[in-house]
Amino acid sequence: MEASEKTLTIADDTTKEGWTVVLPRHGKQRRKPTKQGVLEEKQEPWTPTDSQTDPSKEARLMQKMKRSIDRIESSEFYHTFRDQIQTSIVYYINMLLGSEINMQMVIYGIGSIEMYEIPRLQLSLALLMRKDFGWIGNIEVFDPVLSATESRILEALGCSVMSINEHGRREALKPTLFFMPHCEAELYNNLLQANWKLDLLKNIVLIGNSFETYEQHASLCKNSPILNSSGNIFAARGFTKAFRIQIVSDDYYFAFHDSSWHFFNPGLESELQFINP
């Protein structure tokens, strides 16, 4: 089943409005509960599960990626996305960059670009951003589902594939754009938890599921399992500046719906005291 079809099936069960709420999956990773009941994973080395790739498979996937990049580049969706960056987002990016020339992009949870079109469209957007905006530097990618062929193509497209499963817990010691399209709430929460300090949160730009929609969902569904793994997401809402990504055309709905840019700017240590990771 395509990743996004899976997502939509879950969404039908969890919301009346068809919004994608990606619920935590259980039993897939080695995790231990902390004192607060938050699940914590250990960073662990990773290699693709298959070691087999061949030139014809790689050539086919590269062709698919090129078609996907061309398609997005000429779309009204991308023109609107680029306009939004130039009119609203760039101000916050410049504040965040300070004296740095560019920031690294970390992509978590892209999904299988070999099997599904939606991850290809999402990756294409990231690659176009790097091409069009000088403030984006190197791109690092991680998803535990990546195959050897996908890893080779990502490298050929100028990205580095991580060899460690960080479980989303990268510390943003420098300005960093985290591109996490339609990930599970737990992965966003891990990222926030690992950076739950004034001087780290301000280094993060996050493109991912809208935190506002998580909050709306939680207020409607008091028993939602999301509540157990989203403490930092909800606690961050008070100091999050968010910009919705406009879909413009139905063609891009499944790849980018309910996604936002998020910037975090807690002014005081006391704003971080609700949660003690």
Ligand SMILES: C[S@@+](CC[C@H](N)C(=O)[O-])C[C@H]1O[C@@H](n2cnc3c(N)ncnc32)[C@H](O)[C@@H]1O
């Ligand atoms: C709901 S899917 C989204 C896939 C794709 N972006 C899409 O929109 O169809 C969430 C993705 O997160 C990935 N994922 C799970 N744990 C991860 C981790 N520790 N680091 C990075 N990605 C992870 C899963 O393998 C899966 O591909």
